[in-house]
Amino acid sequence: MSQAAESSGRAVVLLSGGLDSATCLALARAHGFACHTLALSYGQRHDAELRAARRLSGVLGAVEHKQVNIDLDGMGGSALTDASIEVPDEPGEGIPVTYVPARNTLMLSVALGWAEILDADQIFIGVNAVDYSGYPDCRPEYIESFQAMANLATRAAVQQGRRITIQAPLVRLSKAQIIERGLALGVDYAETVSCYRADRQGRACGRCDACRFRRAGFEDAGRPDPTRYQTPA
Amino acid sequence: MSQAAESSGRAVVLLSGGLDSATCLALARAHGFACHTLALSYGQRHDAELRAARRLSGVLGAVEHKQVNIDLDGMGGSALTDASIEVPDEPGEGIPVTYVPARNTLMLSVALGWAEILDADQIFIGVNAVDYSGYPDCRPEYIESFQAMANLATRAAVQQGRRITIQAPLVRLSKAQIIERGLALGVDYAETVSCYRADRQGRACGRCDACRFRRAGFEDAGRPDPTRYQTPA
Numbered sequence: 001m002s003q004a005a006e007s008s009g010r011a012v013v014l015l016s017g018g019l020d021s022a023t024c025l026a027l028a029r030a031h032g033f034a035c036h037t038l039a040l041s042y043g044q045r046h047d048a049e050l051r052a053a054r055r056l057s058g059v060l061g062a063v064e065h066k067q068v069n070i071d072l073d074g075m076g077g078s079a080l081t082d083a084s085i086e087v088p089d090e091p092g093e094g095i096p097v098t099y100v101p102a103r104n105t106l107m108l109s110v111a112l113g114w115a116e117i118l119d120a121d122q123i124f125i126g127v128n129a130v131d132y133s134g135y136p137d138c139r140p141e142y143i144e145s146f147q148a149m150a151n152l153a154t155r156a157a158v159q160q161g162r163r164i165t166i167q168a169p170l171v172r173l174s175k176a177q178i179i180e181r182g183l184a185l186g187v188d189y190a191e192t193v194s195c196y197r198a199d200r201q202g203r204a205c206g207r208c209d210a211c212r213f214r215r216a217g218f219e220d221a222g223r224p225d226p227t228r229y230q231t232p233a
Numbered sequence: 234m235s236q237a238a239e240s241s242g243r244a245v246v247l248l249s250g251g252l253d254s255a256t257c258l259a260l261a262r263a264h265g266f267a268c269h270t271l272a273l274s275y276g277q278r279h280d281a282e283l284r285a286a287r288r289l290s291g292v293l294g295a296v297e298h299k300q301v302n303i304d305l306d307g308m309g310g311s312a313l314t315d316a317s318i319e320v321p322d323e324p325g326e327g328i329p330v331t332y333v334p335a336r337n338t339l340m341l342s343v344a345l346g347w348a349e350i351l352d353a354d355q356i357f358i359g360v361n362a363v364d365y366s367g368y369p370d371c372r373p374e375y376i377e378s379f380q381a382m383a384n385l386a387t388r389a390a391v392q393q394g395r396r397i398t399i400q401a402p403l404v405r406l407s408k409a410q411i412i413e414r415g416l417a418l419g420v421d422y423a424e425t426v427s428c429y430r431a432d433r434q435g436r437a438c439g440r441c442d443a444c445r446f447r448r449a450g451f452e453d454a455g456r457p458d459p460t461r462y463q464t465p466a
Contacts, residue, residue, distance in 0.1 A: 070303040070343075077350030095388045102346035105386050109342040110303075113335035117310030136391040145382040152378050153338050155328045158369040 010120035011167075012111045013037045013062065017052030018194040019214055020170055023182035024126035025060045027169050030185055035062040036118055040107050041069045042100070043081040048202035052193040059191065068110055077101050080196060087196045089207045095134050096209060098196055104137035108146055108166065115164045116154050124167045131175035131213045143168045175217030183223065190226040203230045243353035244400075245344045246270045246295065250285030251427040252447055253403055256415035257359035258293050260402050263418055268295040269351055273340050274302045275333070276314040281435035285426040292424065301343055310334050313429060320429045322440045328367050329442060331429055337370035341379055341399065348397045349387050357400045364408035364446045376401045408450030416456065423459040436463045 011033035015021045028035050039053040050067060057065035076082040079097040087098060104127065111123045127138040136142060147166045156162040170178050182189065194214045195204035204211050206229045218225035244266035248254045261268050272286040283300060290298035309315040312330040320331060337360065344356045360371040369375060380399045389395040403411050415422065427447045428437035437444050439462045451458035 066307070068304060071301060072343075072346070074299075075347055075350050077346070094392055099388050100346075101349035101388070102342055102386055105345060105382070106339070106342040109335055109339040110305075112338060113305070113310070113333075114308055116334035117308055136388055137386045139385070142382070142385040145378075145385050149338070149375070149378040149382045152372070152375040153335060153370045155332050155334070155369055159327050 010034050010036065010115075010118055011122035011124055012115045012118065012120050013124040014107050014111055014126065015039055015053045015057055015062075015065070016126075017049035017056060017192060018126075018210070019175075019182070019189055019192045019217075020126035020128055020178060020194075021053075022056050022060065022126075022187050022189070022192045023178050023185075024124050024170060025056065025062065026182055026185040026187050028122070028124045028167070029061050033122060033124075035060075035124075036114070036120065037062045037065045038107075038111055038114060039065070039067045040110060041067055042072045042103070042106070048198040048200060049193040052191060052202055056191055060187070066114070070106070087208050095136065098133065098209060099135050102137070104135075104142070105146070108150075112150055112154065112164060116156050119156075120164070121162060122165050122167055124169070126170050127168050128170045128173065128175070128178065130173060131217060133209050133213075138171075140168070140171050143171065174220065175213055176220035179217050179221045179223060188226070190228060194227075199230055201228075203228045205230055243267050243269065243348075243351055244355035244357055245348045245351065245353050246357040247340050247344055247359065248272055248286045248290055248295075248298070249359075250282035250289060250425060251359075251443070252408075252415070252422055252425045252450075253359035253361055253411060254286075255289050255293065255359075255420050255422070255425045256411050256418075257357050257403060258289065258295065259415055259418040259420050261355070261357045261400070262294050266355060266357075268293075268357075269347070269353065270295045270298045271340075271344055271347060272298070272300045273343060274300055275305045275336070275339070281431045281433060282426040285424060285435055289424055293420070299347070303339070320441050328369065331366065331442060332368050335370070337368075337375070338379070341383075345383055345387065345397060349389050352389075353397070354395060355398050355400055357402070359403050360401050361403045361406065361408070361411065363406060364450060366442050366446075371404075373401070373404050376404065407453065408446055409453035412450050412454045412456060421459070423461060427460075432463055434461075436461045438463055 015037040037057040078100040079085040193202045194210045196208040197205040248270040270290040311333040312318040426435045427443045429441040430438040
């Protein structure tokens with residue numbers, strides 16, 4: 001975060017409403033950034049996570065929250081956006097059906113445009129490549145290549161030499177380490193929704209990939225799991 | 234277009250309804266691709282160009298046309314999306330106020346996701362860095378950096394080694410050369426809308442940057458300008 005000292009102090013923080021992005025927001029706040037949080041509604045099965053994002057933005061002290069809607073529903077291609085594809089209980093081989101094609105590229109693109117408009121020089125994204133589902137757009141090399149592209153894409157960078165830095169502070173942390181950081185910063189994880197099959201109240205299924213990684217994280221950290229489950233675990 | 238021989242023969246073509254993207258679609262069709270055209274509605278001042286895109290998709294023989302809506306209206310930051318910023322008559326210095334932050338990054342991101350879902354291995358975009366307004370995301374080095382990022386971003390590329398190639402066949406052509414190519418392929422440029430201030434019928438103002446480049450292109454090519462203007466030129 002070398003540019004912080006000379007920055008405008010503004011950051012766009014991608015906030016999905018899950019455990020990782022909430023921690024990411026808490027870290028950005030702890031570094032003193034004025035945070036503008038951004039959630040993308042792209043036809044997720046449930047909007048419990050979008051409501052959680054809005055709530056967390058306020059609780060964790062962001063300046064404002066924006067939800068951008070994009071109608072990818074008709075495109076299909078993922079268990080998270082296509083009702084005809086089941087979210088599996090058991091992890092399979094390779095990248096799972098919950099992968100949403102080019103999702104992080106799309107979210108970072110919207111964030112890039114908004115950062116340029118806001119005169120923000122940081123974008124925070126809570127991607128993680130340790131305890132994760134193997135999505136290609138969560139890996140450090142992907143983030144680095146997006147950074148290289150962003151340096152050529154904006155008027156801010158090309159005309160004014162003002163680059164927008166992509167910060168992925170969780171990318172090399174284990175889920176347990178992420179939870180430890182967040183708890184130290186006062187994040188209430190009961191407020192976050194990670195589950196791919198959360199119900200309308202935001203309660204988790206306890207069985208999908210996202211639930212498994214999350215539950216194991218609390219176990220590895222030796223901390224009580226505050227997640228609200230649909231049926232007691 | 235080296236991958237064409239081993240490809241599925243499918244391409245996603247970004248189609249704004251303007252002169253360049255219509256030519257790009259005609260070129261992709263001439264190369265034998267089954268074209269799936271994509272227009273992004275992001276709060277443009279007029280939807281005449283969106284209607285032109287839908288019409289051109291059919292006329293030029295695409296398989297299907299999809300319009301994706303994203304509500305960036307509230308973000309401002311450009312004369313094309315913010316009614317409080319005037320579209321200028323005269324070109325100023327540097328990148329003009331008609332620049333939409335990260336627009337091509339956003340459009341290419343949506344195209345990338347759709348290409349992966351469709352199992353298409355080409356994306357066509359009609360950017361041009363010769364007779365243009367100096368937008369950073371129209372330059373060849375920008376397209377190359379998006380390509381490098383895309384190679385790391387998708388399941389198709391990472392798991393199956395199936396890369397999606399970004400084709401920008403107009404990037405180094407003059408406006409006159411683009412018009413010559415399109416006329417040779419039967420494009421009716423009266424159907425295209427380039428103007429930043431087109432009226433509801435798609436008639437052009439004749440004075441904005443986009444109109445100037447377009448009009449000069451027909452003059453340089455020694456071809457009659459079929460553009461429908463709001464007042465006779």
